[in-house]
Amino acid sequence: MARTLELGNSANWDLVWTESFTGQVITPTFTNPIPEISVPVIFDKHVLAVGIQTDVPEGKQWFWGGYLYQKFQLGLIIGSNPNSDTISRRSLDVNTENLIIFPKYLPTYAVTIRLPKWFKDTTTQVTIWEYIGIDVDSVDAELSEIKQKIDDLTTYGNP
Secondary structure, three states, X not given: OOEEEOOOOHHHEEEEEEEXXXXXXXXXXXXXXXXXXXXXXXXXXXXXXXXXXXXXXOOXXXXXXXXXXXXXXXXXXXXXXXXXXXXXXXXXXXXXXXXXXXXXXXXXXXXXXXXXOOOOOOOEEEEEEEEOOOEEEHHHHHHHHHHHHHHHHHHOOOO
């Protein structure tokens, strides 16, 4: 099963969300980490690019930028809140764009991001682009071809 994508064409990417985050300063010597980020977008494309940009303090080496969670609504209400569950978790690198390709299980989904707990004394910019270009799965193409052949057979000889 092959998937056809044109990832190198910048016209195929749409910036859908960006925001900066900083830990909450409690005292001059204590800062709370950045809480889990609920991205206020419902996605219907299954290819994203996620950027986690932050200043790495002098003397530190940060490579890991946290996790991105793909979430979907269960359709259940617990208490007064709609319930959701995580279907996929992807690791993110820091100071680069991360290509995320989700399987097409769901027509729409949401994402949350959990940054590392040590990202508390710095500002972190989170940016998400959605791939809007060609996204064709070979199974989809083969299925369309089979349907066309069936249609051809069922209409053969009928005026």
